[in-house]
Amino acid sequence: MSSPDAVRRLFSLLAEPFTAETVFDCLVEVVFFVKNERAEYVVVNRTLAERCGLKDKRALLGKSAEQAFPPPLGRTFWEQDMRLLRTGKPVLNQLELHLYPTGMTGWCLTDKFPLRSADERVVGLVGVSHDLHQPNETAGEYESVAAAVKYAGDHLDRRLTADELGGVAGLSAYQVDQKIRHLFRLTTGQLLLKLRMDSAAEQLRDTNRAIVEIGLACGYADQSSFTRQFRLTTGLTPGEYRRTFRTTSGP
Structure with a gap:
């Protein structure tokens, strides 16, 4: 000071x-x-x-x-x-x-x-x-949380906690949060938000899936809460993002 x-x-x-x-x-x-x-x-x-x-x-x-x-x-x-x-x-x-x-x-x-x-x-x-950058996934430090990060990515449709992720990694909630902070420069909550928004953005760009379905798949109970969080994070609503960044017509 x-x-x-x-x-x-x-x-x-x-x-x-x-x-x-x-x-x-x-x-x-x-x-x-x-x-x-x-x-x-x-x-x-x-x-x-x-x-x-x-x-x-x-x-x-x-x-x-x-x-x-x-x-x-x-x-x-x-x-x-x-x-x-x-x-x-x-x-x-x-x-x-x-x-x-x-x-x-x-x-x-x-x-x-x-x-x-x-x-x-x-x-x-x-x-x-x-x-922010993705950490080196081949580094020894990453191995300690790799299972937890993969588990989170596979279960974005429901609420996840640091306790649950710690259990997957064989660590306490405090330990897994500290390792995530060190590797990603994010809290556990911020990392989960990033994973949800990355998944949502990819689906908005690359599929014709309904926005409400994408929100549910990313853990949001209704379209309004999904839209609010997506706009807070990206500056765009899901619909605006889709119109701006769509790369394919989807299935």
Whole structure:
């Protein structure tokens, strides 16, 4: 924890406000941004610009997420920003499937925090999204939870618990959760959500199966709860995702 007085003293000596933009330009698997009170980009890193198909990151400045991303995805990101700016409530460790204008997709964990003025008004926000990757399945560490992960993938249609997965792996619930956190950088609950959303997205893209059936197969009791979670995770409803990313006519 740094001393507020020491921080203020150091920053008062700088020729320009410190935004950490140059630092985050070095991180290729992290998206970084600062937005003003209108949810417009005022600082972005190179990774975000590249994933939006832009050679010059200045092209994003002054735009909102709604303008930077295709509809309806951009609208969802903008709504999330405006909710934070209105309430001051941060977005913490949120698992999201990002779909970029270039066609690139990828899982990430997103955090957003309000920026406050001297009189405590919310005047902007700062956020980061860092990429998640599948662990090396041939590594020795993965073997300890491989059976549990496979079991989860085979039983997405019902509620699963860390106790149950621990039993499959021969571990306690605490042990299996710690190993999952270490390997996947996710909690057990987040990993189960990711498995459900991956399965749902694949079925939406590659089959003609009814959305309600896909939701049931992924553990959701009704279409509304499935739609709500899918939109929270991907920024799109299941129907919007299917129309945007369908790759085949299905069986």
